[in-house]
Amino acid sequence: MAQQLKALKCEDPLPLNQSERLNSALISWFEEFGKNYPWRSTNDPYEILVSEMMLQQTQVSTVLERGYYRKWLERFPDFKALSSAAEEEVLRAWEGLGYYSRARNLHKIAIAVMKDFEGVFPSDLSLIEGLPGIGQYTAGAVASFAFNAAVPAVDANIARVLARLFEFTERIDTSGGQKQLWKWASGLVPQSGARSWNSALMELGQTLCKAKSVQCQECPAVSWCLSENPLELPVKKSRPEITEIQEYVVFAFEGKRVLLEKETGRRRKGMWKLPERAAESLSGLNLLTVQKYGITRYRVTMNVYEAKKESALENEQWFSIEEVENLPMPSPYRRVLQKIIKV
Numbered sequence: 001m002a003q004q005l006k007a008l009k010c011e012d013p014l015p016l017n018q019s020e021r022l023n024s025a026l027i028s029w030f031e032e033f034g035k036n037y038p039w040r041s042t043n044d045p046y047e048i049l050v051s052e053m054m055l056q057q058t059q060v061s062t063v064l065e066r067g068y069y070r071k072w073l074e075r076f077p078d079f080k081a082l083s084s085a086a087e088e089e090v091l092r093a094w095e096g097l098g099y100y101s102r103a104r105n106l107h108k109i110a111i112a113v114m115k116d117f118e119g120v121f122p123s124d125l126s127l128i129e130g131l132p133g134i135g136q137y138t139a140g141a142v143a144s145f146a147f148n149a150a151v152p153a154v155d156a157n158i159a160r161v162l163a164r165l166f167e168f169t170e171r172i173d174t175s176g177g178q179k180q181l182w183k184w185a186s187g188l189v190p191q192s193g194a195r196s197w198n199s200a201l202m203e204l205g206q207t208l209c210k211a212k213s214v215q216c217q218e219c220p221a222v223s224w225c226l227s228e229n230p231l232e233l234p235v236k237k238s239r240p241e242i243t244e245i246q247e248y249v250v251f252a253f254e255g256k257r258v259l260l261e262k263e264t265g266r267r268r269k270g271m272w273k274l275p276e277r278a279a280e281s282l283s284g285l286n287l288l289t290v291q292k293y294g295i296t297r298y299r300v301t302m303n304v305y306e307a308k309k310e311s312a313l314e315n316e317q318w319f320s321i322e323e324v325e326n327l328p329m330p331s332p333y334r335r336v337l338q339k340i341i342k343v
């Protein structure tokens with residue numbers, strides 16, 4: 001069958017009878033092999049939205065095995081509970097997941113749902129897209145997973161599967177490439193069963209059609225797949241190189257209080273960290289510890305010096321150990337404090 005389909009140009013949709021057969025093969029495979037994640041056994045848009053926001057930059061294993069998803073739902077069980085929490089509390093609960101704009105957006109969405117929709121998450125795709133921080137993918141995911149709406153949700157896994165299925169040799173990270181993928185996905189998504197269909201394609205990308213390995217012989221789509229060299233697809237712009245940077249901070253501890261600096265940068269705005277200092281100002285101080293961490297395309301080496309007499313500069317403040325426990329703080333700084341003073 002793949003041979004017959006090769007006569008199609010890659011931008012052609014599959015003939016209707018072929019799409020129906022492909023969809024039914026995908027859904028049957030998913031019903032047999034799909035994993036039973038907690039967000040797959042609920043129709044609650046809040047629980048689904050939380051999973052989608054967490055999974056945008058974080059692996060399923062981290063979200064589940066380290067308990068982030070479960071603990072979040074215990075602490076903020078619905079839009080109402082989340083909307084009434086302070087932003088600091090929301091950021092603290094997100095700590096460890098990184099990319100904190102996701103937590104801020106989730107908080108803003110909860111406030112908007114309470115204020116504009118009387119606490120009931122809208123089912124209409126255009127209303128979902130109008131909520132703060134919700135893009136095309138997240139809107140499609142919540143609409144299809146919570147309301148079974150017949151809309152696609154093209155994430156990185158689905159994009160890879162579609163690019164291989166249709167032997168798409170153009171870049172997928174351009175607006176033209178994205179448009180083409182969404183067009184195929186819209187043409188294929190079934191009128192009923194979109195929830196299972198989107199889940200099936202995602203599962204396929206997570207299990208049999210991975211970025212660096214494929215198991216085509218096990219794949220429910222093998223009869224329709226046009227790809228001859230799947231590992232060469234999808235085509236994307238090469239990743240920016242990792243840049244090494246040094247960060248110099250001080251650990252100042254006086255009268256059982258620690259000095260912290262409030263972040264003003266976009267990514268970690270509102271969180272607290274060890275105060276940064278210029279490297280030249282640290283000569284003669286004791287190097288306490290070194291902590292390495294990654295953030296976007298940077299590999300950071302944090303050098304932590306012990307400061308004996310330190311004054312609070314702008315955006316800096318002294319906190320007791322008990323107060324530090326409740327402050328939102330990026331994980332690398334929390335790890336350093338845990339090492340030094342067991343916070």
Ligand code: SF4
Pocket residue numbers: 161164165208209214215216217219220221222225226227230
């Ligand atoms: S046949 Fe292979 S390349 Fe094609 S979708 Fe399935 S796993 Fe991916």
